[in-house]
Amino acid sequence: MEVIEPLSHHELLVVIAQLTVLLFVARLLGELLSSIGQPAVVGELLAGVLLGPSLFGLVxxxxxxxxxxxxxxxxxxxxxxxxxxxxxxxxxxxxETDIDLIIANGRTAIVLSLGGIIVPFTTGFALGWVLPAEFIAAPAQRLVFSLFIATAMSISAIPVIAKVLIELDVVRRDVGQLILAAGMVDDTIGWVLLATVAGLARTGVVDVGSAATTVLSVLAFLGISFTIGRRVVAETITWVDNAVGSDAALLSTAMLFALAAGAITQYMGLEAILGAFVVGVLVGQVNRFDYRVRHSFETMTLSIFAPLFFAIAGLRMDIAALADPTVFTVGLVVFAVACVGKFGGILGVSRPAGLSVWEGITIGGGMNARGAMEIIVATIGLGLGILTTSTYSIIVAVAIGTSLMAPAIMRWSIPKIEMSEQERTRIERERYLQESFVNNLTRVLLPTRGSVDTQYAARLVSSLFRDRQTDIDLLCIDEFASSSRRGGGLRERLTRLGRFLAGGGVGSSETGPNRRADIEATDRRFARIEARLSEQAGSTRRLVRGLDGSASDTILEQANAGYDLVVLGERTLGSDSETPLFSRTIDRVIQRTPCPTMVVSTSDAVKRTPALIDDPIRRILLPTVGTRSSRHAAEAAFAIATAENALVEIAHVVADPQPSDRFAGGADLSDARDIGGQIVDREAELGRQLGAKVVTTVTAADNPGAALVALADRNDADLIVMGSNTRPISRRAFFGPNVEYVVTNAPCPVAVLNSV
Structure with missing residues (x-):
């Protein structure tokens, strides 16, 4: 067996020194360029150029x-x-490739993308066909070389475009969305073209058979990826998140998929970049891979590995080669063809697509930036033996030049594009959704023992997340279940019960059938709750836990697995300073859970007649005091109302002054009523934006809690949704006197959203 020698001490020292110098200079120049409004990638690339033969090698x-x-x-x-x-x-x-964004912009984005690909691809191919042979690494493969130049001319740099749009605060404007959507389509087609051309270059033969094989390989990979692969990626990431629940595990999973897909496409004779890009698209569609995890991956990439890639790419560039008159002239021609092809293609289709001249100039200027994408193309071309060092240097120079042009053009043209009222309304709605409490709930836990309250809570959860991709975990707490985290089936639980009875732990054997009936009834309740939860758009998973310890410990252990909301269904017990409003189990969970909670308590009528759970919700009472927790409750109420087609009555109760205040001078409530009116109007505007039917009420009362109960009774409210922040008092969670009065005395079910 041949022994593989490890790296020598000197070799390891050299590579560490290389990486240290490259990363330091790349980050330094990247930050410097960013500080003056230029893409960081240009500085990172220049780091390699300066450390290469062009400067460091001369000095x-x-x-x-x-x-x-x-x-x-x-x-x-x-x-x-x-x-x-x-x-x-x-x-x-x-x-960063948002499929929903591409679909939303549909026809216009595709038309712009095709214009931005077909024209530069055609002009690039023609250019490659007429360039002198000295610029082709393998003159016998001019067709492949021409296809490669055409691909290089067609691609755009989404990171550069996105950075400029973010800096100008226009990323959510119509023109910004169109640039991103068209650029995403552009890049997607570009990577497929690159993989196809690279596959042809690897075979060394360009004929109908080899071309068809390469194209079919690409199509087969894409077809499998976006059908079977999509499901595998989504289910694997969800499973990892459920089983491990850490960002590190999700990051590792995404990277494993990228490496595996890259290996597959490389094995197929395509490029590893195609597999990595497709995995990025698929992972980006999984809501468990949320903004926080995505940001971690992007930070690690853009702060360490991407700068190293660009700096190493810059090492290969020889500025001295561009000083040659022939190379310099060809470089100018390539640069001109790149700009004219991209601008001409975009401007040529912008008017038929219904865009103004300034919108066409803005989109053309943005998509003309080649940036990192062109450098990737050049790197692959050099590695495949398609490009010479001179041609490589020219393409990299084009990438730098077009990336420097894009910010200036867009800063000049975007202010000339007027914003329509429809666009302004859409942007305001999107800003709300970005900051929305309900919209950012991706994982919800609903513990249950099958009670009526949790059955009703499941109904509210189903309505709350009807159109949202939120994953719901139903935590079934079953005294007959195994303590194993995987739970147990009916047969397993009956077996354990039989062994227990055989040991004489419970009275007579007559208890057996009763216990069996209890187990079956519990299973039916769990099944009903699970079926109700399955009506919402996200996934539903049943978890069964035994009761080796306390129920609160069981719930808290699961709640610490990265949930955004815990929903609890529970009856009320009392509202004095010592007795918890809910059971001590729920009280302890509310105080110790690391995320917001929503406690649902049904009315006595529903408890007596569980069939009333399915009664329609026609009217929802939403008390509000204008706080952050009230806003969160409002979002929940509007979401439920939209799903149930219910009317939301937004109510604010002004507290009447105490007798001592009246005696002191008779307080004027007009200011308080005006403020209350502003509060309910603000919530009503939000409700209308979200598609809910709303009415508003402002009233005054000595006891706001009693006034709200009377209002719910008088107007036949079917549900009350309230916001609260619990406060520690004695040994129990305290929701505030008004909330506790309403929960205890309400004539209908009450949902209290406790924001952390």
């Missing part, structure tokens, strides 16, 4: 050779790091 040739011209195998170590950075960068690009 200090000895140091340059000692650090970067050690051996071919030594440089391959850098290439490995570069490829890891490239794969991660393509995952990030895929994560």
């Amino acid at each position: 200090a040739p000895g140091a340059y050779e000692a650090l970067f011209v050690v051996s071919e195998s030594q440089f391959h170590l850098l290439e490995i790091v570069s490829w890891i950075g490239l794969i991660m960068l393509l995952v990030v690009t895929g994560l």
Whole structure:
């Protein structure tokens, strides 16, 4: 067996020194360029250029050779790091590809993208066909070279475009959305083209058979990825999140998928970047891979691995080659063809697509930026032996030049595009949704023993998340279940029960059938709750836990697994300072759970007649005091009302002054009523934006809680939704006197949303 020698001490020292210098200079220049409003990628690329033969090699040739011209195998170590950075960068690009955005902009985005691809692809192909042979690494493969140049001319740089749009605060405007959507379609087609051309280059033969094989390979991979692969990725990430519940596990899973898909596409004769990009798109559609996890992956990529990739790419660029008159002239021609092709293609289709001239200029200027994407294309072309060093340097220079042009053009043209009222309304709604409490709930836990209250809570949860991709975990707390986290089936529980009875733990054997009936009844209740939850858009999962310890410990253990909301159904016990409003189990969960809670308590009528759970909800009473917790409750009420087609009555009760205040001078309630009117009007406006039917009420009373109960009774409210922040008092959670009065005395079910 051949023994593989490890890296020598000196080889390891050199590669660590290389990475240290490259990362330091890349980050330094990247931040410097960002500070003056230019893309960081330009600075990171310049770091490699300056550390390469163009400057460092001229100023200090000895140091340059000692650090970067050690051996071919030594440089391959850098290439490995570069490829890891490239794969991660393509995952990030895929994560930024918003399929919903592309669908929303539909026809216009596709028309713009086709204009931005077909024209530059055609002009790029023609350019590649007429360039002198000295710019082709393998002159016999001019067709592949021309296709490669055409692909390089067609691609756009989404990261550069997005950065400029964010800086100008127009990323959510119509023109910003169109640029991103068209750019995403552009890039998606570009990566497919690149994989196809790279596949042809690898075969070394360009004929109908090889071309058809490559195209079919790409289509097969995409077809499997977006059907079977989509489900595998989504279910795996969900399973990992449920089983482990850490961001690190999700990041590792995404990277494993990217590496595996990259290996598959590389094995198929395509490029690893195609697999990484597709995985990024698929992972980005899984709501468990949320903003926080995505941000962690992007931060790690864009702060470490991407700068290293660009710096290493810059090392290969030789500025001295551009000083040659022939190379310089060809470079200018390539730059002109790149700009004219992209601008001409976009402007040519912008008017038929219904866009103004300024919108066409803005979109053309943005999509003309090649940035990181062009550098990736150039790197692959050089590695495949398609490009010479001079051609590589020209393409990288085009990437830098067009990336520097884009911000200036967009800053000049965007202010000239007027915003319509419809666009302004849409932007306001999207800003609300981005900050929305309900809209950002992705994982919800509903513990239950099958009680009427939790059955009604399940109904509210189903309505609350009817149109949202929220994952609901139904935690079934079953005294007959195994303590195993996987729970147990009916047969297993009956077996354990039989063993227990055989040991004489419970009275007579006559108890057996009764226990069996209890188990079956419990299972039926759990099944009904699960069936009700399945009506919402997200996934529903049943978890069964035994009662080796207390119920509160069981709930809290599960609640610490990364949930956004815990929904609790529970009867009320009392409202004095010592007795918990709800059971001590629920009281303890409310105080100790790490996320917001919603407690649902049904009315006595529903408890007596469980069939009333299915009665329609026609009117919802929403008390509000204008606080953050009231706003969260309002969001929940409007979501339920929209699903149930119910009317929401938004009520604010002004507290009458105490007798001592009246005696002191007769307080004027007009100001308080005016403020109350502003509060309910603000909530009503939100309700209308969300599609709910609303009415408002402002009243005054000595006891606001009693006034709310009377209002609910008088107007036949079917549900009351309230917001609260619990406050510690004695040994129990205290919701405030008004909330506790309403919960205890309400004639209908009450849902109290406790925001943390």
